[in-house]
Amino acid sequence: MKRLFLQLACVLMLSMLLSPAWAVDPLPSWKDGPSRRAIVTFVEASTQAGAPGFIPVEDRIATFDNDGTLWSEQPVYFQVFFVIDRVKALAPEHPEWKDTEPYRSLMADDLFTAMASGEDGLMEVLAATHAGMSVEEFSTQVREWIASARHPSTNLPYTAMIYQPMRELLDYLRANGYKTYIVSGGGQAFMRPWTEEVYGIPPEQVIGSYSELEYTVRQGKPVLMKLPKVGLVDDNVGKPVGIQRFIGRRPVFAFGNSDGDLQMLQWTMAGKGPHFAGIVHHTDSEREWAYDRTSKIGKLDKALDVAAENGWTVVDMAKEWSQVHPEP
């Protein structure tokens, strides 16, 4: 009798543990609302063999923009702050910079004057800060910077300014058999040193803009040197190109936040079978920033119209996220 009771108790506990009603909410920072419902409906259908929304596990490829989609991007892309800090660190070796644009403005933290110096000036700064060293040397610079630098207005480490709901979404997708990728206009080599720890995305799943590399032998050891030559601008039409080159399959799930993500979203939605396109709409001037059609950074204009026309999921950050950045 005692054994039967124990067996019954076991069965009961197991069924409670396995019941969805008792499962932990995988998306606690997403309030009940159209975006959360659309995501959960899509993902649940995609894992049910035989259901019309089913997606074979090998096709569960999910791609995410980074700046403005996985972490904040105001007042400028955070990589610009890295550039400024590198310029300041290198300035003693370059006394001429204090009279040369865009270096002078960058050193004075005057971002928009610096950006107005045009593409040639910015390319020169990128060459000075992102080339001429080995891939390991550059990784070390990024690691040191990301561990110590602070955002000018929040005074938070940049990695504390990721979006908690998107971190949950990445975990939720992976728990449902999705392979998660970053597809960013930002530098691939700038992201790879920290994305695994911060987002759970390993280096080989980080697609971004990159420079050409040169293999050479230095003091008897092979090295890969970063060259001042752009290999891929992984933005706008460059995003589907990067996706095809790196993944070789079309995503079934994609998330962005700006017009720079439009082609990635369109490429995703033009595939066969079930597909999902999401946009983070920055509507929250209290907890984050509010911007869209006329923003200098992260402009969301045409993609907002296309999303409305096609019924894509547009996340109203202010209304739909109970939390923006992770708890400190």
Add this chain to the structure above:
Amino acid sequence: MKRLFLQLACVLMLSMLLSPAWAVDPLPSWKDGPSRRAIVTFVEASTQAGAPGFIPVEDRIATFDNDGTLWSEQPVYFQVFFVIDRVKALAPEHPEWKDTEPYRSLMADDLFTAMASGEDGLMEVLAATHAGMSVEEFSTQVREWIASARHPSTNLPYTAMIYQPMRELLDYLRANGYKTYIVSGGGQAFMRPWTEEVYGIPPEQVIGSYSELEYTVRQGKPVLMKLPKVGLVDDNVGKPVGIQRFIGRRPVFAFGNSDGDLQMLQWTMAGKGPHFAGIVHHTDSEREWAYDRTSKIGKLDKALDVAAENGWTVVDMAKEWSQVHPEP
């Protein structure tokens, strides 16, 4: 008493199942010999936490050349036969080809005259056969070809000319937590349609030479068009470049068969911690082909010297493989 006996029987059966002596040999086509022993010793140590040869699972990246390492490559790289068949298929639209090199020689299966036409001629043929269509259209052509084409001397499908021992090695590595990649001088888009089925390697783990792509909208649908412009020549110094670009970490295990793999092997061996470099030495004129220092295809000369100097594993195909291609 009966219960105790059952419990004992369970423990005994479990320990038998878990004992290595009872495990199925994961490398049945590798005879006992220096290569097999070196591989097994390295892989077993790499999975033993605390052992000097231990490698954390996220660093278990293994890269393999394809032509001559995972499948045969004689009398020419198999992709050349694809090119010939494409030229023949397209010839009716190009009456001028029958009087133009290298098309004339290709259509006459005269490979070495065709190859002597120089780089410009070959680039033109590549442009005619590998560009001007969408990525899906090209994939379809490859799929149809690989399913139907036969090797001129063995009359086997090309995918039947993979190396059984290397297929076992790929499985063995994956069973031990390694992520396996192809890093080939051959075309990435030519390999991706069949590597998952044939080698268990998905498209996103296939690095190869590739052409530039253009994102455009055709009849209202986004398409990625293959352009007649080389993006990466993934051979020689291009292999470490491709590895860094696609994986972003250095391999700990690499296998090649020719001088075109030397830099990949050197890059692998120059990393910190335990590393393994292997070379397939084509010594088997009966079951496959025997060639090395003076071969036009798959020349293995300098890499053979470097391997000997550094004690890398050189597989004597004739002596160390009990089987070359899979059983029909």
